[in-house]
Amino acid sequence: MQCPYCNAADTRVIDSRLAEEGTQVRRRRECERCKGRFTTFERAQLALPNILKRSGDPVVFEESKLQESFKRALYKRPVTQDARDHAVENVMRKLRQSGEREVPSRQVGEWVMEELRDLDHVAYVRFASIYRSFEDVNAFRDEIERLQRLPTAEQRKSQMQLIDEAAAEPEGAAVVEPPAPRASKKKKAR
Numbered sequence: 001m002q003c004p005y006c007n008a009a010d011t012r013v014i015d016s017r018l019a020e021e022g023t024q025v026r027r028r029r030e031c032e033r034c035k036g037r038f039t040t041f042e043r044a045q046l047a048l049p050n051i052l053k054r055s056g057d058p059v060v061f062e063e064s065k066l067q068e069s070f071k072r073a074l075y076k077r078p079v080t081q082d083a084r085d086h087a088v089e090n091v092m093r094k095l096r097q098s099g100e101r102e103v104p105s106r107q108v109g110e111w112v113m114e115e116l117r118d119l120d121h122v123a124y125v126r127f128a129s130i131y132r133s134f135e136d137v138n139a140f141r142d143e144i145e146r147l148q149r150l151p152t153a154e155q156r157k158s159q160m161q162l163i164d165e166a167a168a169e170p171e172g173a174a175v176v177e178p179p180a181p182r183a184s185k186k187k188k189a190r
């Protein structure tokens with residue numbers, strides 16, 4: 001680190017200790033050239049990064065705006081508020097873990113889409129069609145077709161319920177055949 005007195009390129013650490021109950025590292029430094037001493041503090045950057053708009057302007061991250069995006073995309077969709085809050089939390093965790101001072105809004109949009117893709121396909125398409133300008137119409141159609149082949153979290157859950165119910169029925173009474181990959185589970189239940 002540069003010397004704040006004479007601007008020499010490097011300074012030596014002469015003492016290093018934890019401060020503020022271990023949340024900071026306090027270092028005493030000395031300049032080899034002018035012998036000037038100073039202290040630095042190092043702490044984890046936990047504040048959420050600013051959001052870099054498409055225009056290039058940084059704006060302060062607002063949780064309420066993120067919640068609003070999810071609310072709008074999930075309007076009248078069968079997704080609980082708990083699931084929605086969880087998705088908001090996931091995006092905020094990714095923001096925090098980025099360790100960046102600024103994150104492009106486009107990146108946040110991608111994270112929102114990842115969450116929606118798992119929550120509800122209709123909401124995902126709603127959000128994606130506005131947020132992401134798909135390269136061309138074909139790319140958008142490919143994405144929708146791909147999604148139609150994937151079960152949503154809700155569908156996966158109800159599938160599991162069917163399997164559990166089938167497993168609970170007495171032998172031979174199960175009307176619903178569990179899908180092949182789950183066959184071993186049924187065997188175990190007998």
Ligand SMILES: [Zn+2]
Pocket residue numbers: 003004005006007008031032033034035036
């Ligand atoms: Zn110096």
